[in-house]
Amino acid sequence: MTEPEDFFDQLDDAEAVTADDPDSVQSSVEQSEADRIRSERQTISQTPTRSQRRSYLAPKYVARCRFCRCKFSDIDVAHHHQGRCKAEPVAQCLHCEEEIQSQESSEEHLKSCDAYHSAIQEEAEQEDSSATETEGEDSESFSRLFIDPQPHEFHGYLKWDCADRENPLRSYFGLNSLQKEHDFEKHGPLRTGVNIGGDEWTVQFRFKESGIAARDSPNFELDEVREYLIYVYPSAYSSWDDAKSEARKRAYFLISPRWPDIETKEGLRSMSNPCGIEGYDVEVEGSNWDFEQYPRVLQQALGALADRQGFRFDSHTPINPGDFDSDRIHHSSNIVDAELFVRILKALSGRVIAYDGTLTRISMLLAGDREGYVKSVRDDRECPGHYHTTTIDSRRAAELIGGHSLAKEFKHYHMRNPDAVEGTELENPKIGVSLQNSINDGTVYWDDLDTLTRELDEALLNVLEWSGISTDPTEGAYVADDYFEVAGSRRWRKLVSGSLPRTESKQDDQIFAIASQMNTTDTELVETLLTDGGKISPSELAESIGVHLDTIYRALKRLGPLVDHSYGEVQLGSKYIAQELTGYIDSVSQSIQAGWESALDSLTRAESYADDDPWCRWLDRYGGKISRTEGADPDDLDIGFNPSTLREARQLLREGARRWAEVTGEPLRQFGFKFAPAITTVDGKRYAPRNFAAALGTPG
Template sequence: MRQIATAPHECEGNLIFTEHGLSPYWILGRLLIQRFHGYSGEIETEMDGEEWTINLKYQKSGIAPRLQDDVANERLYEYRISGYGRGERKANFLIQPRFADMRHYETGDQISTPFDNIPEDEGINVRFAGSNLEPLEFRNLLPTFVQELAREGDLPINTDYFAGGVHEMSNITTYERYVRLNRSWSPKVVGRAGVMQRLMHLCATEKGSKFEYRVDNEDIVGYNHRVRLPTPDAKRLISGHRFGKQIKHYHPKYVREDDPSDPLYHPKIGVLLKKKLNSNRSFRWEDHRKLRREIDETIINVLSWSNVPVKPDHTTYVPDDHFDAVAADDPVGLFADPTPELETEQNAMILQTFVGLRESDEEVLKRLVTDGGEAHPNELANETGRSISTIYRVLDRLQGILRNDNATVSFASKKFEQDISAIVDQVEFGIKNAADRVSKLYNLETKNASSNAWQKFCNKYGAALVEAADGTETTLRIDMVLSKLKSSSNPRIQDVLEEAIRAWRAVGRDPLELREATAQWQTAPDTWEYGKVNPTLR
């Protein structure tokens, strides 16, 4: 199947070179100071048929020179190479010296770097940033720019400098790709029934969630909409995904109003991977192809879930200076729209709860609806006339629907609150007809409530199945303190895994699949233990 090809937008990261030590750094300083007298000026050149304007300049770092460095200044320089190509194609490289035991030029305090802990004791960090370039283009432009500057300054520089392999510490910190969507399709993405709204409604919880939907409609609906998906939600949307990300729908700063023939009249749909969306961890440079694959899968599937055609078509996609609106060389897999599946899971959880509803459960739900969705356990006890121990038993039975965070009881998601409020608000609400009315509301059969047993187990114990990056191993991760001893007040790992097997079987899965997985659980808040599910059960 032909699919639209995405285009690169932002990309930032660090390329680390150790093969030639600091020699490339010192020769660049000599070129800048001795041949260009501190600034190269704008140099026009052609590279692979594209006109580029490049320059070389310096800035002061916070690093003190070593005793052996032949430097008159109290601080080392950093050298910046900037290049401007066709349209908005830009590349900036900041060349920084790196060596073991670096010190601040004023305080003398040590500046920590990876060079303190690796065999190589000196090298160069090149911080790159730019737009509308593929990651490998940054890698290839750097040595080309250096050689162009060397020719202009009439100072030969070793062609191997910056051209060899990069160190394994090299990384990417920001990476975004996009398509430009005809404005007429925007409501499919940012409208009331658009995919962004569906994700918010089904995934966002009232408290504690890091899922965010940021909306800016100042100049036009869809001016700047951003869905921030933390890693767990990103993994749930598309199987095998590993990274938190942003899904974006946005117009340029100054919205075009009257000319649909102007590409900037139409919005971009982009997906952004960013270090700060992933526990402040950068992405390995060597994974840049995998990063692109995950971004492309997200863009194409979000469009597909929005019922936007993903085939290249200039009535759907609008070419611009950097997005060609052509077919991708390597189409990605299409996944089923997860939002109906997520909704079905949550509907089934509500139904399963109402199947076994007790009078005390009913009273607590009523009070929560009446109290605006939140209450202290003691308040629920007072208002229902039940003992506090009864309230806690109710909370235990309604786990997954309700949560108790820091002595505040609330619904586990906005959807649960809205749907249960609609049921409870009915005058005829009661134990006898609750399950029937829930099943009618969701068009579900009561007998199918057990199909959610696995999800309920995961919610109860904070459990999740995690696949290794290469898909060769599955781990059942349980984010709860467990024990192997019957005498412990914490749940026994053997009992929890038995419950996992029962829940897995209840949803029609082969128990052998789970028994062969690795289990990971906490033995203390910051301590983890590992073992195979099947041996641990014994």
């Protein structure tokens, strides 16, 4: 659509007016137009200033009308003239072909032109479609290509509530019917085959005692309630155990019936059915299937078993795989284990398993001694890096990667017998991340599967990133095997670049800055935490060190970044901090000792006191801080402890003077010339006697 040409599009082609002579045509047209517009707009006239009068005599025109050639110096006037110029030729609407007398008329016409509005609507729809396609392309271009991990172990409890069906337990009765058709004593477990995803699989069927009491219902005619076991494994293997021993793709299902008010046999622990479902509780275990595939694998296995019914009995109860549709999974279904892994070149794994590698740093940097749960395992008996893990709970998961909430185990591991696969792709290790349900905060439901998969994927990609291993599948870091394919996809994932190095650097800076400022109380506090190896209360610290509780609180405030102090318990912030502080303590203690000797003007301490110096212990106990002054003035002595009254403050300073005199051998009164003490009471009164020597007695 071509819009009516705007009048001011012609400004570039307008004839500039530079002469001062009045233009007769312009004067007659513009002045009358201007007077009328000002009248319509009720413009308030003002007496023109001298400069304004001069501008009226020599106007500067901005444009000339391309129809009547009228010149304008006022923008508002020009706009008004634009839609009313009688010299403008008649135009025609491009949409409905109706004649239009002027540009102003064209604007009014377009408001009511149906053909115009139809064209606008069609154009908008085309733009929306184009925008959607562009958005998709942008998402694809801005997302990043990542290696696709392989699902490994899985364990969950899936439930189906079939109470809305005429016979909710019909498939359970069908499995019972199949059990009775097969002679297990003579032939062993029932085996059949099924094709899943183009591959041939063995389906093995067994049963076992359940401990569930028979249901008291006229429709439940079974005297014994059994649970049914279904195994799915590659048909090339003779048994489930053989397939499992070689870490092959497999699935296992234990089907147990459920109904409201279910009970166990006498003497057995009672069982729960909190949601009161009437249907099935299926324990699911497997490896190497996509997590969401397990319900479908169960259905296909049940279908294969249903095909084996009717060979012995003419009348049997059929198994109905449709009872286990994925869209009917009950919301209480939950997941207790799931793992994603990649297989990397053995030469690249050192950065993951080294003593200062990624797994160790995750444990050291995020693990408080007894805060939450952290566990590290290093087993190199079979080969270097044979089985290394670091496990963190939900709290630490959130600290490691923002937004995460699931407890996880980070793994680096080789095959069970690494020598047997030397020279093959299986000699290269796996790096995996799995859910640790036993220490997770809350239940992970089947409905949370997308969240679970995203967290495991992000955690795995971050471990690779922190270890300097490319997350791009095209850069040669990965090795394919029977299940893990070196392939990638573009997706949005959160990578916390350099998270662990930044954390380490931050903690190093904190340790260095604070350790260099420690006093004796600080070092003894840290030594106590290192020796205890865990949490201790502030009061226990005060008693252990032999200082006042207020002194401990001030020390904790100084040591804040290095210690966790909450709910009346104190511990070092992380294992890494503990490890690094161990190397600082001796040197810090020596520096403090040298500092006190300098503050005491190198006076010789009584040999009988050795390391048990009453003066230093008094300073530590009450938070005394000495500041050297210039010249012969006494050194400032500031006491951190806040006594209740001025009387207690005086008593406290006298005690300090006695301890100083006891160590230095100097007269008690000399303390008042050596130090200018100051102390603040609880109510904020500051006691700083000008001549403290007089308060300590007369000379001699």
